[in-house]
Amino acid sequence: MTLLNRAAPLALVAVAVGLALAGLRRVALDPHQEHTLEHLLVGRDVFAHARRLHGARLVAKGSTHFHLFVIPVCSAVLYLEPHVANAAVMSNVPKALEIAYARHVKAADFRLSTATLIERNGLMTPRVAALVAQFNALYRDVRPGDRYTLEYHPRHAVSIRLNGAALGHVGARDAQFATALFSVWFGRAAFHATFRDDLLRPVEPVAPMPGRILESTSGPRHSAPRTPRAADYHG
Template sequence: MKAPIVILCLLCFALTPPAASHGRSVQGVTFLERIQAGDATLTLHNAALLRYLKVIKAYVAALYLPEGVPPQRVLTDVPKRLELSYLVSIKGSDFGKGAEPVLRRNLAAEELARLRSRIDRINAAYRDVKPGDRYALTYLPGRGTELTLNGTPLITIEGADFAAAYFGIWLGRRPIDDTLKNDLLGSG
């Protein structure tokens, strides 16, 4: 009598469809596999942890790109999204302070000057975050770079040049953290 029950249970498990894939998790933070941004469908390329000073787990980042766009084109005029899920509290005023040295490393003085007013506008839009909060930067060609906090839009900054410079903080020649950049751009 036990054998038929065991076989029936195994058969039920075998015929049960797998659960839908809701995404990828890093350090307990889950990111959806696909998101809709305007008319663009973006696919999760990779997600990775940033360790501040190599020891403090600061945030988990996820990079989304359109299907078929290689990660080497991330700073070109293509739709993209970078989500940052925070594991620590950070003051809103500290975001600009952290971005500035990376922008200076990656941009010529003339380019930085040309982008200054837009950089200042996005820096002013940042709010304090606590663990569990999530910023997203989403760039759509022709619309600009939108900054959201926990899904609430804060500001949209125009220009593909701005998007390339700002996403360059994480993904440029000399990013905030090489390990994070390599993990995000690596094969998904």
């Protein structure tokens, strides 16, 4: 049974109203974010425009404010090095994906969709399966306003943070595992094509202006009507 099937209609309305009244959410306290006044606004969520990852400087390259039907699910930003094209996200390059959630999502739903989508992308080798089991153990339930950040550097492991706090890392210098894990969001069988395609669309470059909030060109996106799946809530 999917998360949407378990939620009562009145609860969904309450979530939407609560989000409308909440206003802008603050940037998560992530030590990897640069201390700068330059930020990106995606929906009602504020993201750092740049971040550091093991010596590499990553900048916001793509964003999405994702809805399922009319219900907001999440906002997200893809970070890559300035010279790396969005389409190269599945290459062995430093990258980070930060996702701000607008709904409650159980850790069990993250675990199920991670394993299912890696399998659908044809990347579930025995070695990857063992590492996925380790990574899945790191997931926690999230509430509206919580943020997950997934990071990978070719010289290090894949790591995951919840609201800026490190939960753990898996697969040191394992490009195969990193590719499999990021396929959940960017693979041929990604959790949702709209989410993936928005992030692969480059953010308009903006000259630095201290104190300015950069508004994403990616507006609210609504999925085409279809039967929801548990994987729809991975984003």
